[in-house]
Amino acid sequence: MxxxxxxxxxxxxxxxxxxxxxxxxxxxxxxxxxxxxxxxxxxxxxxxxxxxxxxxxxxxxxxxxxxxxxxxxxxxxxxxxxxxxxxxxxxxxxMEKFNKILEIDERNLQATVEPGVITEVLMDAAAEKGLLYPVDPASKGSCFIGGNVSHGSGGPRVVKYGTIREYILNLEVVLPSGEIVWTGANTLKFASGYNLTQLMIGSEGTLGIITK
Structure with a gap:
């Protein structure tokens, strides 16, 4: 092109x-x-x-x-x-301005974050509430959650806990057309239509820009 x-x-x-x-x-x-x-x-x-x-x-x-x-x-x-x-x-x-942890829902064991949150910051915030966010890439002290999602990151604990694919329920994404969509639902069981969340994970920004 x-x-x-x-x-x-x-x-x-x-x-x-x-x-x-x-x-x-x-x-x-x-x-x-x-x-x-x-x-x-x-x-x-x-x-x-x-x-x-x-x-x-x-x-x-x-x-x-x-x-x-x-x-x-x-x-x-x-x-x-x-x-x-x-x-x-x-x-x-x-995406560095998108750097907020919007919510940590202790009851449902879910966090809603912007893509510019540093991975270790989320890990520490979860730990403060007695929770574990196990995805720990080598650059966790500087890499962003959005980059982890876009690359399908794992880290040394992947053998026990799996990659980031196992921990994403829903994504807010801006498509190339400019349309803003949610790819899934904030529930563990969601079987309606195509699994767009998993499609976006590892796509390295080629399908859209993750904003939550």
Whole structure:
């Protein structure tokens, strides 16, 4: 597919969605987002944005879709597979502002979190309530939950507890069209239709952007 570049008119529309303080185009500002932990690979985006709400992500995806702009979602950038690299330039959507633990439901043993929550922060928050969140990738002190989901992460305890696939009930996702959808339900048993939650896990941002 041939992608378009972001012109001044489109940049103004992007800025109107997230605000000028959340849009970055200077090469020095883009440097830290041009690589992850993959060795010797570097690709600069044309524009970096840092949205704070699913609605902002939705509007950005609509603009990108309408104008055929390449989009790369990015978590903490700790991956070793190049998944966060904007190989086609375009628009890089950094999810670092989505960093809240929204709820820990002790009765139902469920947590609702935004994708920019650091994995170890969730582990510690669960432990404070006498609960265990067992998924512990090696980079748990810096990687994001959203990245864990996108890569299907596990960690040393995977042999006993399984990967993150066993711990995700439902995802809020912004599709390439800009539509915001929930993929499942907050119940252990859910057998209605396709299992879109499991489809999204491990998809590395190619099917949509996880916002909860």
């Amino acid at each position: 041939n992608f378009s570049t972001i012109n001044e008119a489109l940049l103004e529309q992007i800025t109107a969605v997230v605000g000028a303080s959340a849009v970055f185009t200077d090469r020095d500002e883009l440097h830290d987002y041009s690589h992850d932990e993959t060795e010797d690979l570097q690709f600069y985006p044309q524009v970096l944005v840092k949205p704070q709400t699913p609605e902002q992500v939705s509007e950005l995806m609509k603009l990108a879709n309408e104008n055929q702009i390449a989009v790369t979602p990015r978590g903490a950038g700790t991956g070793l597979s190049g998944g966060a690299l904007p190989v086609h330039g375009g628009l890089l959507i950094a």
